[in-house]
């Protein structure tokens with residue numbers, strides 16, 4: 001069986017589901033800069049976003065391989081899983097490091113859709129990729145932590161009930177190590193009131209991403225996840241799953257671009273013959289296809305290792321790098337194949353082109369992935 005055909009039952013189900021949300025649905029939302037509320041709500045109620053929540057907490061207890069196929073198929077249908085992917089993996093921090101009481105309290109309600117855990121606040125304006133330099137602080141005061149500071153590019157906040165927040169509980173210069181002294185909290189956005197100020201960011205894509213400001217936000221002590229000071233490691237723990245899932249969305253995009261471009265190119269006749277008779281059109285698509293299939297092997301390699309409980313940091317990072325490059329190659333080939341129509345919104349290529357560009361920047365930029373491979377896989381000195 002080819003890698004492309006893995007998990008055929010899940011693929012069929014998601015294809016059926018997504019066929020209700022055609023090009024026009026996503027195009028209209030993009031134009032109006034609106035969130036795909038109905039799509040996300042129905043996907044949640046169908047149980048797909050609880051794929052990684054164990055059955056004992058009301059989820060379906062699927063593997064990361066299976067979850068990755070769900071997200072791939074959403075993007076492959078022409079949609080954008082970024083509107084809801086975080087619900088799949090953010091809860092991993094709670095699952096792995098939360099107390100039995102926290103898991104019992106939140107996971108079943110996340111699985112049922114009663115609580116939306118879609119938002120994840122790590123990136124800050126001044127720290128950027130250098131997470132250890134975050135400035136948001138959480139200071140213990142009796143039964144609460146008092147949070148001050150701010151985050152940037154915190155996506156889906158306006159469509160989430162809770163936010164997983166990384167904050168410094170010990171100042172950088174007083175921490176025994178730069179990676180210590182940070183903690184993660186579940187912030188209930190429904191109770192935050194004016195203490196969380198949300199400023200939407202006008203962005204290149206329809207992503208509902210925001211700048212956040214925390215003004216004396218009170219977070220109950222029982223919302224601290226795991227041990228105080230170890231939050232950075234809890235975030236790192238979840239990154240392999242996140243990389244694999246995002247890589248799979250990039251594969252979905254790449255397959256969408258290639259399919260659309262081949263269809264369009266075979267039908268478009270210029271100089272009395274289909275434009276796909278020209279190698280200048282064929283070769284970039286053939287190249288992108290080869291890149292996509294190769295990148296997909298790395299995505300499944302990483303997912304298989306993850307599901308077997310084996311170390312997969314190198315493979316998850318390489319999957320994210322290669323899949324984002326494959327989707328970008330396919331995006332460019334699709335634009336070239338469509339000529340001027342690649343820029344016309346009604347063909348959807350320009351929308352997907354903008355959306356696919358994000359994979360090389362977020363959730364981690366490809367430069368940081370290369371830094372990881374250079375240092376941790378190849379044993380070269382850290383360059384920064």
Ligand SMILES: Cc1cc2nc3c(=O)[nH]c(=O)nc-3n(C[C@H](O)[C@H](O)[C@H](O)COP(=O)(O)OP(=O)(O)OC[C@H]3O[C@@H](n4cnc5c(N)ncnc54)[C@H](O)[C@@H]3O)c2cc1C
Pocket residue numbers: 119120121122123124127128129130152153154155156203207209358361362363364365366367368371383384
């Ligand atoms: C649409 C969107 C949604 C997002 N959603 C979220 C979210 O929900 N939650 C969240 O926490 N964050 C989110 N992010 C933030 C995203 O994770 C960051 O943008 C990303 O990690 C890069 O950080 P930065 O933008 O500060 O870039 P910077 O850190 O300023 O980097 C800028 C450039 O410099 C390069 N660079 C920096 N240092 C080095 C180095 N040592 N070696 C080589 N190159 C280097 C980077 O690779 C990058 O190309 C989102 C971003 C976008 C655009």
